Amino acid sequence: MSLSHVDDTLKDHVRRFGRNLDYEDCLAEAWIAYLEALNSYRRVQGCCGWEKYLSLCVQEQLQALRSQRNQHIQIHSSLSLDHPSGEGDSPAGNWLPAQSGNxxxxxxxxxxxxxxxxxxxxxxxxxxxxxxxxxxxxxxxxxxxxxxxxxxxxxxxxxxxxx
Amino acid sequence: MVNPGLLQIDLSKWDQIAPPPPSTYPFSLSANPNGYISLGERLRDEMRKHRPELVFQFHAQPDRRVLALVPCDSGEYHFPKGGRVKDLRFTQSLIAAGVILPARYQVAWNPQAGAWVACLVSSEAASPAAALKASLPPRQKRKSA
Known part of the structure; x- marks a missing residue:
């Protein structure tokens, strides 16, 4: 697989999984995931093909980045990357976890x-x-x-x- | 604190613990995430008692829960001496059938089928995607700078 092909594939994955994260940050993380996947694929090649494995690794890497950015930010905050945009009608209380305990x-x-x-x-x-x-x-x-x-x-x- | 060396005991009133029962099927076959199918050492030895070459026709149920190895002289499926063969297509078909890798099968000779028959004893997942997720080892988290 040529480098330009890898780059195109990673850009596709970033567009698919990056959503509202910074594009350049995502691309950097996707390249890290690609290099890690290259090293680890021989240990798991009996599970799935390379393309699928790369896609899973990039997705997981971007999810980790999202979780890191979302730390200490509540889901109803406008800063949250998981903010359910487009659902402006629902009250903020709907997104809060249910109250539990005494x-x-x-x-x-x-x-x-x-x-x-x-x-x-x-x-x-x-x-x-x-x-x-x-x-x-x-x-x-x-x-x-x-x-x-x-x-x-x-x-x-x-x-x-x-x- | 009780000193066990000084305890007065009467073993006749105690429960005697029996040794754990031996496995009913001592022969096993496994399929691993790295794509290798391995015959257990005891199974290999038992197979070699009948035929020195580990050559078979390899059959599998569509759901991959039961496999059959039919010994033959001109079979297509050949295990090397070590009893370990790499077959990515087969291990990936296990995932597609919802079997989690590493998968372990118990094997016994089935005289009616004239084959070594292997039944899945390890875990299964609800879907191929769940099986794939469960089969891949967790990736190590990097420390952020």
Whole structure:
């Protein structure tokens, strides 16, 4: 496959999957996906043909870029790349996730977390918002041993308070 | 803390755990995402007891859940000594039939068919697209600069 043919193919994929992302950014990401796909295809060539595999890799790469750009932006914000344009009539509340859990208990729990001593307070905060242990360790620059020690302390404290 | 060395025990009142049952079909065949079809070592040895050459007519049900290898002298499907052959067209047809790779088949000799018959024991997906997604390994995430 000649380079110009590759370039044309990638441009096609970018037009198809890039949607409202920046075209040049998408093209750069598509080339990265192409080079990675070249290296990895021999391990998965029993699953599908090259064209299909390349298309999947580019799609996944652009989806990752979209998720990265959408971080910390709510879906109803005008800055969101997933903003459902053309549906102006529907109220913004329709796009918000359904409310779940108990508001009063959540407030009490947050209040309780705020009274913990450091670094248990931060660990509890990160874990309550759904971060994985690996992400918490990375955020707090902790070793697994330190993390394990402090989560044990936190568990002990919670058991003392609530059981 | 209980010291296991000092525990007073009466084994006659305990449950005795039996060893795990042996596999009913010790012979297997697998198809991998890299396009290789492999005969298990024990299956290969058993096949060679009857014929030294691993030459077959290879048949597959349209849904790829059951395969049959008919030993013959002038078959078209030839496994090399290692029992491993690369056949992208076949492995891709498994995905098209909704079989997730790597796929594992249990094999037994079927005297009525005069063939080694293989039945799928690994996972299946609802659609070819789902099978393809499940068969591809997850791509590694790059760290953003």
């Amino acid at each position: 508001f009063e208990r959540t407030v009490l729990f947050r209040d309780y977390i705020g009274q913990l001593r450091s670094p248990m307070k931060e660990i509890a905060h990160y874990m309550a918002q759904g971060d994985s242990p690996e992400e918490v360790m990375e955020c707090m620059s902790m070793t697994p041993a330190e993390f394990s020690y402090w989560t044990d302390c936190l568990r002990e404290q919670l058991e003392k308070e609530y059981l």
